[in-house]
Amino acid sequence: MASPIKRAKGLSDRAIAWLFVGPSIFLLLAVNIFPLIWTINLSFTNFKANRNRDVEYIGLRNYERILTDSDTWLTMQATAHFLFWTIFFQVLIGFALAYLINKKFKGNDLWTTIIVLPMMLSPAVVGNFWTFLYQPQIGLFNYMITFFTGGDPSSFSMIGEVALAPWAIVIVDTWMWTPFVMLICLAGLRSIPDSIYEAAECDRASKWRQFWTITIPMVLPFLMLAVLFRGIENFKMFDLVVQLTGGGPGSTTEVTSINLKREAFEKWRTGYASAYAVILFVTVFGLASIYVKALNKVKDR
């Protein structure tokens, strides 16, 4: 019994540290770093995972094809449209809801629970049942719109029309994820000590002034965090849009992850899809790094 303890005692601090960290590092390498390097390797080949044929290195051909393909830019535009407007509406509505809920009226907890419900559903389910809500002839959505504007409910189709489909997915994502932004904003609002507002009252600062110089700056780090989370999530958006529009009409709502999935697992162009994934990775990593730097600056203030 004594000898192992002695041996353990004999290990240096550094060795013990490695002993504990080692397994995690190994796992990280195995499931994260190795696939990344392998993907980069594959991106220079014409490999197809469903074919048993010789793999050739074709240099930067895959990258050239992707970056010069006008369809790539269309899917990027669809993603950018989706990303910008979902974040815009979710921040606006989420913050407004949080501000109202924070007024601590009677039954505000009940309202919080009700508002948060959509977030708890599965995106595939949400996508699926919104196709029924959007159905031009029997759908509730068209009925509600025409109830206010007049006209024939079946005169427009949210999912089927090029001009409306990008907004159809923005509306559903906003419906589903605004509560998430609201919760984070609420946490931010509740973290502001009342004493600051009281001090502002003593200085005769108007409510408007208090909002812009106290509330907004103090909630901003939280808000930026929410934007980061939603941004990363929506850049990867797949399930909800696939269920809702399948990328259609045409390719109007084919966001990058749908496009990537089709290249990788329906067309089985593994090499091409790897190059695509590397390009997306660099894009997201670059944008996120810049954003996190900005976030840290705001926090330091």
Next chain:
Amino acid sequence: MRTRLLQSAAITGIAAALSAGAAQADELTLCWAAWDPANALVELSKDFEAQSGHKMSFEFVPWPNFADRMLNELNSGGKLCDLLIGDSQWIGGGAENGHYVKLNDFFDKEGISMDDFAPATVYAYSTWPKGTPNYYALPAMGDANGWFYRKDWFERDDIKAAFKEETGRDLAEPKTQLELLEIAQFFQGREIDGETRYGAAIFTERGSEGITMGVTGALYPWGFKYENTPGSYDMEGAVNSPEAVEALEFYKTFYETATPPGYSDSYMEQGLDAFKSGQVAMAMNWFAFFPGLYADPNTGGENIDFFVNPPQNQAGSTLGGQGISVVAYSDKQDAALEYIKWFAQPAIQATWWELGGYSAHNSVLQDPGFIDSAPFAGDFLEAMNDVQDFWQEPAYAELLLSMQKRVHDFVVADQGTAKEALDKLIEDWTEVFEDEGKL
């Protein structure tokens, strides 16, 4: 004590005998799409279970996910399916990537002759390279895209009179694609029994294969060809011929002027729903659904009739249907082959047709009573004479996805012209064949 010993010895003996029996009786899994004919096959297979002692289990996947799911299974060398009724376009990949067992030796040994099956089905479902006597499947389910309509409406005097007044023709089953459109446009937005009805439900689905299967129903009758010379991959002037452009424009006009609102992403299920709920006067769909449609208590029976995809410059129908293959990764290939041997028997094929499956066996199709055996049987025979299929290349999935995109972009999303869509399609396909080393 002695009796106890004897008893236990007897039990061991019985157990040994049972396990020996179990080693011979396999549990086979058959994979197919989840639709009406699959249920008929479950019924039919009970006879196989009784005869062979093998147990059958089934894995049926809904159509929109069928290709995705099954091709992943094959690509990963999965053992889920022993038998696979795979779609006709998979045959190239199934053969070249070694997913399917080559059946020539087995057919020779068991005396199964491909001459006993309808030539179009053997060509489409069994052979790779196309038309050569290399068989990777037994024709299991003949199918084509056809049409059905509300016979009760077509026979109503007020509707007939209104049609005559508007078009100067008598209302009847269309003889050309343009007549089809005219009839559909006539019904579009028309009030019948107090409800607004629409022309026809056609395929417009974006995600899997829907709109391609629909639009080829127009392309083939106009004379569309995939290549100038078969096997040359020479597509310029064939894929984007003036006839092809006209057909594509026709399909877009059809979509815009004669389909119910919101049918921008609809395939088999949505089309059947539209018809059964009384929304549309006509609908396209696979013959496989026709027995179920005919049996429908509301819109079936006396109220429904069927017709072959109408010709335009020539006759042509989009091929559906599947052959049954033995998966190369299965551990129970012998039992799976036994199933195919059983399935190929004329008597079983006859029952298959009775239960609602479309047999491709000559003994069934050439039976004098066949045409009268169902209201759509004659149409089925006629359709199968002029069927055409999509590419069956190993890279078919890439070719299909390109076509889905280009056609949906033009027809539903209204982008560019028909000529541009087909030109882009040639570009996409050329790239695929270059990657394949065929160009």
